[in-house]
Every structure is written in C-alpha cells, then in structure tokens.
Amino acid sequence: MSLVTRAPAHSPEVDSRAARRGALYVAEYRLRSMWKWRRSIITDGLGNPILYLTSIGLGVGSLVNANLGPTGIDGVPYLVFLAPALITAAAMQGVMNEIMFPTLAGFLWDKGFFAMRATPISGGQIADGLLLAASARIVFTSVVYWLVLLAFGAVGWSSALTLIPVAILAGISWGAAMLAATANVKDDSGFISLVMRIVIMPMFLFSGTFYPLSTLPIAVQWIGWISPLWHATELGRWLSYGMAMPPWQVAISLAYLIALGVLGLILARRRFERRLTS
Amino acid sequence: MITQLIATSAAVEIAERRGTYPGAGVYAGRPHAVMQRAFIALKTSNMLAFLTGFVEPVLFLLAFGYGLGGLVGGIDAQGQDLSYAAFIAPALLASSAMNGAIFDSTYNVYFKMHYGRIYQGMLSTSLGPLDVALGEIGWAMLRGATYAVGFMSVTAVFGLVPTWWALLTIPAAVLIAFAFSAIGMAFTSYMTSFQQLNWLNFWLLPMFLFSGTFFPISSYPGWLQPVIEVTPLAQAVEMVRSIWFGQFDLGLAVNILYFVAISVVGASLTTRRLTALFLR
Amino acid sequence: MISANGLTKRYGDFTAVDGIDFEVARGESFGILGPNGAGKSTTMRMIAATLLRTSGDLTILGKDPSREGPAIRAHLGVVPQQDNNDAELTVRENLYVYGRYFGLPRSYLKPRIEELLAFAQLEDKRDTKIDALSGGMKRRLTIARGLINDPEILMLDEPTTGLDPQARHILWDRLFRLKEDGATLVVTTHHMDEAEQLCDRLVVMDRGHVVAEGTPASLIREYASKEVVEVRFGSDRNAEIAPLIADIGERAEILPDRILIYTEAGEESLQAIVARGFSPVTSLVRRSSLEDVFLRLTGRTLEDE
Ligand SMILES: Nc1ncnc2c1ncn2[C@@H]1O[C@H](COP(=O)(O)OP(=O)(O)O)[C@@H](O)[C@H]1O
Numbered sequence: 071m072s073l074v075t076r077a078p079a080h081s082p083e084v085d086s087r088a089a090r091r092g093a094l095y096v097a098e099y100r101l102r103s104m105w106k107w108r109r110s111i112i113t114d115g116l117g118n119p120i121l122y123l124t125s126i127g128l129g130v131g132s133l134v135n136a137n138l139g140p141t142g143i144d145g146v147p148y149l150v151f152l153a154p155a156l157i158t159a160a161a162m163q164g165v166m167n168e169i170m171f172p173t174l175a176g177f178l179w180d181k182g183f184f185a186m187r188a189t190p191i192s193g194g195q196i197a198d199g200l201l202l203a204a205s206a207r208i209v210f211t212s213v214v215y216w217l218v219l220l221a222f223g224a225v226g227w228s229s230a231l232t233l234i235p236v237a238i239l240a241g242i243s244w245g246a247a248m249l250a251a252t253a254n255v256k257d258d259s260g261f262i263s264l265v266m267r268i269v270i271m272p273m274f275l276f277s278g279t280f281y282p283l284s285t286l287p288i289a290v291q292w293i294g295w296i297s298p299l300w301h302a303t304e305l306g307r308w309l310s311y312g313m314a315m316p317p318w319q320v321a322i323s324l325a326y327l328i329a330l331g332v333l334g335l336i337l338a339r340r341r342f343e344r345r346l347t348s
Numbered sequence: 349m350i351t352q353l354i355a356t357s358a359a360v361e362i363a364e365r366r367g368t369y370p371g372a373g374v375y376a377g378r379p380h381a382v383m384q385r386a387f388i389a390l391k392t393s394n395m396l397a398f399l400t401g402f403v404e405p406v407l408f409l410l411a412f413g414y415g416l417g418g419l420v421g422g423i424d425a426q427g428q429d430l431s432y433a434a435f436i437a438p439a440l441l442a443s444s445a446m447n448g449a450i451f452d453s454t455y456n457v458y459f460k461m462h463y464g465r466i467y468q469g470m471l472s473t474s475l476g477p478l479d480v481a482l483g484e485i486g487w488a489m490l491r492g493a494t495y496a497v498g499f500m501s502v503t504a505v506f507g508l509v510p511t512w513w514a515l516l517t518i519p520a521a522v523l524i525a526f527a528f529s530a531i532g533m534a535f536t537s538y539m540t541s542f543q544q545l546n547w548l549n550f551w552l553l554p555m556f557l558f559s560g561t562f563f564p565i566s567s568y569p570g571w572l573q574p575v576i577e578v579t580p581l582a583q584a585v586e587m588v589r590s591i592w593f594g595q596f597d598l599g600l601a602v603n604i605l606y607f608v609a610i611s612v613v614g615a616s617l618t619t620r621r622l623t624a625l626f627l628r
Numbered sequence: 629m630i631s632a633n634g635l636t637k638r639y640g641d642f643t644a645v646d647g648i649d650f651e652v653a654r655g656e657s658f659g660i661l662g663p664n665g666a667g668k669s670t671t672m673r674m675i676a677a678t679l680l681r682t683s684g685d686l687t688i689l690g691k692d693p694s695r696e697g698p699a700i701r702a703h704l705g706v707v708p709q710q711d712n713n714d715a716e717l718t719v720r721e722n723l724y725v726y727g728r729y730f731g732l733p734r735s736y737l738k739p740r741i742e743e744l745l746a747f748a749q750l751e752d753k754r755d756t757k758i759d760a761l762s763g764g765m766k767r768r769l770t771i772a773r774g775l776i777n778d779p780e781i782l783m784l785d786e787p788t789t790g791l792d793p794q795a796r797h798i799l800w801d802r803l804f805r806l807k808e809d810g811a812t813l814v815v816t817t818h819h820m821d822e823a824e825q826l827c828d829r830l831v832v833m834d835r836g837h838v839v840a841e842g843t844p845a846s847l848i849r850e851y852a853s854k855e856v857v858e859v860r861f862g863s864d865r866n867a868e869i870a871p872l873i874a875d876i877g878e879r880a881e882i883l884p885d886r887i888l889i890y891t892e893a894g895e896e897s898l899q900a901i902v903a904r905g906f907s908p909v910t911s912l913v914r915r916s917s918l919e920d921v922f923l924r925l926t927g928r929t930l931e932d933e
C-alpha cells in the first residue's frame with residue numbers, strides 16, 4: 071500500500087490561514103465533542119430551571135410569601151426576585167463543564183493541547199477556542215433559561231434584550247477566569263470537587279441569590295462583593311424588575327464583570343502558551 | 349524459607365476453610381481487606397477534598413437556614429413551631445449521608461472499574477465478588493456516615509439539636525449511607541460510558557430539591573405526595589426528622605425496612621454484575 | 629498441576645478457544661505461543677479462575693475453577709497482559725494491599741515485601757506512586773505482586789511485550805531465577821525468542837486451536853530446517869522471482885516483503901541464488917526459530933493480525 075493523497079501545496083497563504091484561524095479550529099473541535107453530550111446539555115438546560123423554579127421558587131416561595139406577603143422583597147413576589155439570580159448562576163455553572171474538564175484533559179488526561187500546539191495553532195488560540203466554544207453553551211443555557219422563566223411568569227418579554235445579555239456576560243467572564251485558574255493545575259486529584267465546594271457552592275449560596283445580601287451579617291457580605299454572581303445578579307434585578315440601583319453601582323458592577331473577563335483571558339492565553347512550550 | 353511456609357499456609361488455609369461454606373465461590377469473608385485498601389489510598393490522596401465534604405451541608409444550613417430563614421420566618425412541622433434552620437437541619441444531615449455515599453460509590457467506582465482496573469486485580473486474588481462489593485459499599489458508607497456525624501456536631505453547636513434522641517440519627521445515617529452506596533454502586537456497575545453515568549445528576553438534583561428538604565411534602569397537591577414519599581431521599585429525610593424530634597412510630601419501622609431492602613438489592617446486584625464483568 | 633481437556637470458550641457465536649488439551653506438571657515452565665487473537669489470554673484467564681469456560685474439563689491443583697474460584701486463586705500468582713497496579717497507591721502499598729486481599733498476616737508480609745522489592749529491583753522506588761514508574765518497572769512490580777502469596781503456579785501473560793530490549797533482558801533474568809528455584813510457570817508470548825528462552829515445553833496456538841506441541845528444539849527439528857535464507861527483491865518483485873528460486877532449498881515461503889528459503893546450508897543456498905543471476909536488495913542467513921515453525925504450521929507470521 072502506498073500513500074497517494076497529497077496535501078494542498080504549501081504556500082504562504084495556506085500557512086498563514088492556519089495561523090490566523092487557529093482559535094476557530096479549536097472551537098470546532100470542542101463543539102464537536104460537546105455535540106456528543108447534547109442530550110445531557112439539553113436535559114440540564116431545561117431541567118435545571120424547571121427544578122429550581124418549582125422547588126425553591128414556588129415551594130420555598132410559598133413559605134416566604136406566607137410570611138412576608140406576596141410583594142415582600144423589593145416589592146415583587148419571591149419568584150420574580152429569584153429569577154435574575156438563577157439565570158446568571160446557571161450561565162456561570164454551565165460554563166464550568168466546558169472549561170474545566172477540557173482544560174484538565176488537554177493538559178493532563180490525554181494531553182491533547184500538546185498535540186494541537188504541534189500544529190501551527192498557538193497556545194493563546196487554544197485558550198480562545200475553548201472560551202469561544204464555551205460561549206456557545208452559555209448562550210444556549212441563557213436563552214433556554216429565559217424561556218422557562220417567561221413560562222413561569224418570572225420575567226417579562228422586555229427582559230429578553232437585557233437579562234439574557236447580562237447572564238451571557240457573567241458566564242463568559244467567569245469562564246475566562248476559570249480558564250486562567252485551571253490552566254495552572256498540575257495535580258488534578260480532588261481539584262474539581264475542591265473548586266465546587268470552596269468556590270462555586272459558597273458563591274452560589276452567599277451572593278444574594280436566594281435572599282438579599284443585606285440579610286447576611288456584615289462579616290460575610292464581602293463574599294457577595296467579590297462574587298461576579300452578585301454583581302451580575304444586581305444588574306439583572308435592576309434590568310428585570312427595576313430594583314433600585316444607583317448609577318455608580320451599575321458602573322462598578324459592569325466594569326467588574328468586564329475586567330474579570332478581559333484579565334482572565336489575558337492570563338489564560340499567556341499561561342497556555344507558556345505551559346505548552348516549556 | 350520460613351516466610352514462604354507461612355504464606356502458603358495462610359492464604360490457602362483461609363480459602364480452603366471457607367471453601368466448605370455455601371457461597372464460597374463469591375465470598376471469602378474479607379471485605380475489610382478492600383476497605384483497608386481504600387483507607388490507605390485516602391491517606392495518599394488529596395485530604396483537602398475529603399475534608400471539605402464536611403463543609404457543604406454547613407454552607408447550606410447557613411445560607412438557607414439563616415439567610416433565607418429570615419424571609420421564611422417560622423414553620424409549622426412535626427407538630428411544633430420550628431425555626432427554618434431547625435426544620436432543614438435534619439434533612440441536610442440525611443442528604444449529606446447520601447451525598448458522601450454516592451460520591452464514593454459512583455464516580456470513584458466507575459473510575460476504578462474502567463480506568464484503574466482495580467477490581468480485575470482484586471478478583472485475581474482469593475477475594476470473591478461479594479467481598480469486593482461489601483468492601484466498597486462499606487467504605488462509601490463510612491464516608492457518608494462520617495459527614496453526617498460531622499454535620500451533626502455543627503448543628504449541636506448551633507443549638508439546633510432538640511433532644512438526646514437525635515444521637516440515634518447516627519445509626520440512621522449509617523443505614524442511609526449503606527443503602528445509597530449499595531444502590532449507587534449497582535447503578536454504576538451497569539454504566540458503560542461517562543455520559544451514561546452523568547445521568548445520575550438527573551436524579552440527584554431533583555431528589556435534593558423535592559424530598560421535603562426545604563419545604564414540607566404536605567405543600568404538594570394530594571396526588572403528588574405519595575409519589576414523592578416513595579423516593580429514597582424523601583424516606584431518608586422523613587426517617588432522620590422523626591428520630592431527630594424523638595417521634596417513634598410505625599412510619600419509622602417502614603423507613604428502616606425500606607433501606608434494608610435497598611441495601612440487600614443493591615449489594616446483590618453489584619455482586620452479580622462484578623461476577624459478570626470480571627469472572628465470566 | 630493443570631489439566632485441560634477439550635477446553636472451550638465461546639463469546640456469543642465466536643469461539644475464542646476451541647477444544648484444546650494440555651497438561652502442566654509441577655516445576656515445569658510451560659509456554660503458549662501464538663499470534664494476537666489466538667486465544668492465549670482467554671486460556672490464561674480460564675486457568676486463573678477469572679473466566680468461566682464454556683465447555684470441556686479444566687482442573688487446577690485438582691479443583692474445578694467454576695466452583696472453587698477463590699480457593700484456586702489462593703494458590704496462583706497472576707501477571708495479566710496489561711498491568712493493573714493500583715495507581716492510587718505506592719509501590720510498597722501495592723504489594724501490601726495485594727497481600728491483604730489474600731488474607732496474609734502482616735508479620736509475613738513485612739519480610740516478604742522486602743524480599744520482593746529486592747527481587748524486582750525496586751528498593752529505591754518503594755514510596756513512589758505507580759504513575760512515576762517506567763514500563764519495565766511497572767511490569768516487575770506486577771510480577772512481584774504476583775509472587776506475594778508465594779504461589780504454586782505463576783501465570784505470565786505476555787510478560788515482556790512492549791518493553792525495550794534492555795528491560796526485557798532484566799525481566800528474563802528475574803524469571804529465569806524463579807525457574808531455577810523450581811517455580812511452575814505458565815507463559816504466553818508471541819515472541820519466539822522469549823519462548824525459546826523461558827519454556828521447557830510449549831503449545832503453539834492459532835485461532836483457538838493447538839497446532840503443535842513439544843519442546844522448542846523438537847518443534848524446530850520437526851517443522852523447520854536447520855537454516856533459513858531471507859532475501860528481499862523489493863515489494864513488487866518478490867512474488868515474481870520466488871518461483872524461480874524456490875527449488876534451491878527444501879521449501880520456500882513467500883511473504884509480502886521477503887522470501888524465505890529453508891535449507892540445511894544457508895550460505896551455499898544464497899550463493900546458488902546469486903549464481904542464477906538474481907541479486908537481492910538485502911539478504912540474511914540465520915538459524916531457524918519458532919517463528920519459522922509457526923509460519924510452517926499456519927502460513928502466517930506471528931506478528932500478523
Ligand atoms: N470479552 C470478549 N468478548 C468477545 N470476544 C473476545 C473477548 N475477549 C477476547 N475476545 C476475542 O477472542 C479472541 C482471542 O482473544 P485473546 O485470548 O485475547 O487472544 P490473545 O491473548 O492470544 O491475543 C480474539 O479474537 C478476541 O477478539
């Protein structure tokens with residue numbers, strides 16, 4: 071047997087195309103492997119909002135409403151109060167799967183990144199591609215979540231163009247931050263459960279998600295202030311039902327989310343390139 | 349060599365002594381050897397990941413019991429007027445027993461089965477499949493029960509433990525953890541890909557949210573209540589809650605039987621499956 | 629110690645081992661030689677009481693593996709084709725835990741582990757985790773582990789496949805010592821040099837059947853000539869030239885990449901080929917081996933899939 075298929079002629083044009091579009095090739099590869107998980111992504115995307123909204127939103131909500139009256143928090147029902155927090159939390163959680171697992175796999179489990187780096191693709195482009203593919207998942211999760219919220223009457227039509235973008239922004243900047251963090255992991259034993267328990271869980275529980283941050287003792291309110299989930303939730307509540315929020319706070323929250331994303335991606339790119347070439 | 353003499357006699361003698369018992373082909377009476385392996389592996393693994401397992405239910409207690417509790421106020425349950433924290437504390441204990449047990453008996457077992465080839469190694473010694481099943485289930489049980497005990501100490505510090513009867517929730521947590529690890533390991537042994545295993549979350553999250561953990565089952569419509577009540581975590585929550593508040597009745601006996609039955613079914617399915625996978 | 633009669637294993641419709649017979653005596657080093665897929669591992673696993681046979685008789689130390697699995701396994705040391713050391717444990721812990729599976733007491737295991745670490749040349753790796761070991765070290769650890777219960781029979785499934793030549797020689801040396809100590813070994817391999825080195829007696833397996841049985845020397849005497857001439861004329865011309873030179877030796881085999889001429893005197897035969905006006909690209913005269921026996925019996929080489 072002999073090999074007869076020849077590659078298209080090497081030319082400066084072909085070579086530079088690979089170098090330019092590296093991130094897209096990586097994203098394509100990631101989307102193909104996410105496609106194998108489509109059933110679980112869809113189930114998760116639909117199941118998560120339905121479960122949380124019925125159990126906490128309606129179930130616990132009925133206890134809250136019985137205690138405080140139907141407009142006890144910020145002048146809205148508990149479900150409406152909860153909705154912006156849940157959609158951003160879901161966007162941020164969904165991105166974890168698409169960032170942490172492939173990054174650990176690429177550096178440690180199957181070392182796929184090293185194979186990619188042996189082609190014209192750069193380390194930075196691998197990081198970009200991963201985040202790009204993860205963003206697709208964020209968009210999907212956020213839109214589906216919003217539709218379920220709408221069906222539950224937890225948000226109005228007008229929030230489509232405001233609440234969904236906030237959730238997507240939160241997801242992407244959190245994804246970038248996780249990308250930078252995971253790229254440093256050398257020993258993965260217990261890493262994922264550790265992140266879940268000492269970062270994700272506390273953030274989910276203490277960011278004013280289920281109750282206003284101000285109900286917490288001041289000693290633990292700082293968890294909210296540094297938490298991107300809290301900033302995104304505040305923006306979401308302001309946009310969704312007009313929670314009072316001074317303009318300077320809007321500016322800070324927005325700037326915080328953007329800065330987290332940009333900084334995360336810069337660090338991730340640098341870390342990827344360095345780790346794959348040393 | 350003297351050491352060789354001991355060896356030949358010990359391993360062979362044990363195996364042959366047991367050889368006369370019924371079931372000698374599946375059980376060699378040494379699940380503790382499998383548990384000992386898990387213990388040694390734990391020492392060399394990431395202790396932090398193990399220790400932080402205690403933290404999770406405590407976080408839920410703080411956030412929901414105290415944070416959300418401020419919005420909920422009191423709740424009428426178990427025939428008393430309870431603070432919200434007091435209401436969810438026993439339920440969180442039940443679910444921490446479940447979570448600890450499930451973690452070791454699903455993801456960890458899946459890994460050992462498909463990547464580590466650990467059971468293949470065990471089953472080429474004189475261990476039988478029932479030893480391996482009981483050893484692994486027993487280990488996961490220990491983990492779940494440890495978390496439950498840890499959580500209980502925290503609730504005691506917060507003054508949420510009403511009576512001394514609550515100490516009896518520890519054996520209850522052991523039973524719950526054993527049952528969940530048995531069924532978790534049985535489930536895992538039938539999974540052939542990571543994707544399939546991931547469907548576990550599909551069951552765990554709704555159980556956690558709907559088992560009367562955060563609000564009483566009586567708030568569901570009448571037709572739905574019995575459906576919820578037969579699910580394992582709802583049974584566990586009900587069992588722990590009634591012991592916690594010192595209410596011993598027929599319902600409790602039903603709960604106990606329920607978990608004994610699950611344990612037996614889980615352990616025998618696991619044994620059958622291990623036999624089919626590694627000894628056929 | 630082991631006796632198989634009409635031993636058969638079927639996976640669904642596929643018969644992996646098809647009615648094979650053999651006996652292994654105490655102190656013997658018994659080999660199963662065959663290409664990939666011949667049914668060697670399947671046979672080994674049936675002997676190790678980790679795979680049930682479909683039909684036929686099999687007794688190990690007088691016991692039936694389908695009923696007395698644990699009691700048989702207590703006497704065996706098993707080195708599977710793929711290492712399955714416990715990656716969560718260190719080298720020493722692997723040996724200790726494995727010994728505990730057999731129910732062996734600590735007082736025995738402590739000195740035994742030291743002996744085995746020395747035997748496997750892993751003394752300075754005792755506290756290393758498995759991931760950090762080289763392929764050869766992992767293999768030696770698996771063998772040491774198989775010896776933890778001082779087994780009456782040590783089963784080695786392709787002990788050196790995939791190792792580099794140096795690591796193979798270290799391993800052969802260790803196995804040779806066991807043999808000298810009078811251990812009973814059952815070894816599978818698709819390397820004829822390994823079979824020639826380690827086995828007193830062997831069966832040649834192909835597609836689930838035993839196609840020949842004997843000592844390495846007797847098999848070579850029976851199925852091959854004294855020497856072999858290997859000549860290559862390039863992929864396209866081998867088949868074309870073969871008929872023109874086949875009569876030079878006793879027998880010829882045509883492989884895609886070379887022609888083998890079986891003969892009593894290799895150098896002379898090679899000269900005869902050249903004398904007929906054919907000049908091979910490369911040529912080699914060597915003593916014949918079990919590879920040639922296998923080729924004779926099956927028409928295929930051992931490395932063929
Ligand atoms: N569990 C199994 N199910 C189906 N077929 C199998 C199984 N194990 C082995 N086989 C098949 O049986 C044949 C013999 O395999 P094996 O005993 O591993 O051969 P060897 O060890 O000689 O390479 C192969 O064709 C293999 O594909």
Ligand SMILES: [Mg+2]
Pocket residue numbers: 665668669670709785786
């Ligand atoms: Mg094999």
